[in-house]
Amino acid sequence: MLQLTKATSAKPRRGYNTWVIQPVNGGRQLLDEIEGAPCPTPRIWWLGHSGFALKYRNAIVYIDPLLSASLPGRLVSPPFAGKDVTHAVLVLSTHAHPGHLDAETAPAILHASRRAKLVLPMSAAAHAHELGIGYQRMVTTNADLRVEFLDDRIYAVPSAHPSLDWTPLGGYPYLGYLVRFGRYTIYHAGDGVPYDRLADRLRPYNVNVALLPIGGQHNFKIQEAAQLAQQIGAEWLVPMHYDMFAASAVEADRFVDHMLGNYPAQRFKVFRCGEGWSIP
Numbered sequence: 001m002l003q004l005t006k007a008t009s010a011k012p013r014r015g016y017n018t019w020v021i022q023p024v025n026g027g028r029q030l031l032d033e034i035e036g037a038p039c040p041t042p043r044i045w046w047l048g049h050s051g052f053a054l055k056y057r058n059a060i061v062y063i064d065p066l067l068s069a070s071l072p073g074r075l076v077s078p079p080f081a082g083k084d085v086t087h088a089v090l091v092l093s094t095h096a097h098p099g100h101l102d103a104e105t106a107p108a109i110l111h112a113s114r115r116a117k118l119v120l121p122m123s124a125a126a127h128a129h130e131l132g133i134g135y136q137r138m139v140t141t142n143a144d145l146r147v148e149f150l151d152d153r154i155y156a157v158p159s160a161h162p163s164l165d166w167t168p169l170g171g172y173p174y175l176g177y178l179v180r181f182g183r184y185t186i187y188h189a190g191d192g193v194p195y196d197r198l199a200d201r202l203r204p205y206n207v208n209v210a211l212l213p214i215g216g217q218h219n220f221k222i223q224e225a226a227q228l229a230q231q232i233g234a235e236w237l238v239p240m241h242y243d244m245f246a247a248s249a250v251e252a253d254r255f256v257d258h259m260l261g262n263y264p265a266q267r268f269k270v271f272r273c274g275e276g277w278s279i280p
Contacts, residue, residue, distance in 0.1 A: 021243060023048070023274030026079035030274055034060060035087045042181045042209075043278045046271035048076040049099055049244040050190065050213060056181035059150050063092040063177065063188050066244070068104040076244050079274040082108030088116040090149060094159065094190025095174045096124035099244075107132050119147055119154060119177075123170030142171035153180040157201050159192030162218040184208045184279060187234070191216070191241065194224050199231040208279055209269075210234040215242030215250040222250070222258050229266055236279070237268040 025033070030045070034053050037043055045053040050064040062085070067078040082105040091109050093101040101124060110116055110133060118133060122140040129135060139147055147154040158164050158172040166172050176189040187202060188211045210229050213219040219241055220228070229237040237259070242250040252270050259268050269277055 020074065021076045021273060023077060023079040024272045025274035025276075026077075028080075028084075030079050031084055031087075033276065037276070039278070041279050042184050042186060043276055044186070044209065044238075044271075045276040046238075046240070046273055047079055048273040050094070050188075050211075050241045052188065052211065052240075054179060054181070054186060056152065056184070059089050059152055059181070060087050061090045061092060061154075061179060062088050062109060063179075064094055064100040064190065065091065065105050065109065066099055066102050067108075068102055070104075071102075073245050075246065075249075076273050082106070083112050085109045086112045088113035090147075090154075091116055091118045092154065092177050092179075092188070093118060093120040093124060093128070094176065094188065095121060095161065096127045097191070100190060101128060101131070103131050110137055121156075121171065121173055121175050123167070123173040141175070143175065151182070154178065155180065155205065157198075159190045160195040160198075161191045162193050164195065178202070178205050178207070180205070186279075187211060187232075189213060189220075191219055193218060193220060194228060199228060202228075202232045207232050207234045209236040209238060211238045211240050213241030214239045214255060215244075215248030217247070219248075222255050223262070226259060226263050226266065229268075230263060235267060237266060239268075239270065243273075 039055045042056040049066045051066050052063045054061045067082045088109050117139050119139045125140050141156045143158045155178040156175045159174040159176045161174040179186045185205045185207050186209045187207045212225040214222050214225050239255050
């Protein structure tokens, strides 16, 4: 079953000599949709770059949100502002790089969502504190650990960006997260490239949806993302981390063509920024 969408229209943003992609949904309308959507199966919204909102039943989780409107070089407008997110239960950051632990976005969401916690690698805690996030609002994790909230669980696996860079005190600085909603598992790889035994680490989790980065120097090539999805038996493959910046630009049509030509049995979903989709 193939699901894909066309690129959104773009228009100039004031103050920049470039064109930016506009989300297909955004502002209060999208926030109300996320908050009010009944989700008997998990629902996923792409917020651009590596940012997603996930919801299952009443639990709303944000992963790597990048919602700073003033970010230099940004080619996709944010669908809404972090300060307007009042419904988050958890905010997950895969690593401390600005595109994944944004100085404007994460603190704003935590300020607006008073009960939310920030889940992040151990080595990123000091940096998050420098951004104004109190340690009491953080839950640090590492590979092979899990975070439990409500009836759901989040497992961490190492990502190589481009290497694993493990240290005795800091653990793995780059993580991927396996969000387990009931019988569904969503894998968000953060940034990273394939490495030995990555598929072995992921296979036991029976991944339903794999969110894999295909843009940028130290991320999966399109064929590598397709191979990993096949190796772990992921039901759905979702590309991410492209179009936001010129350095990570990848034409979605190239991804579609590769999947149709080489992996016709692999189901995939190509999002537009601001679009929501429920796992079948």
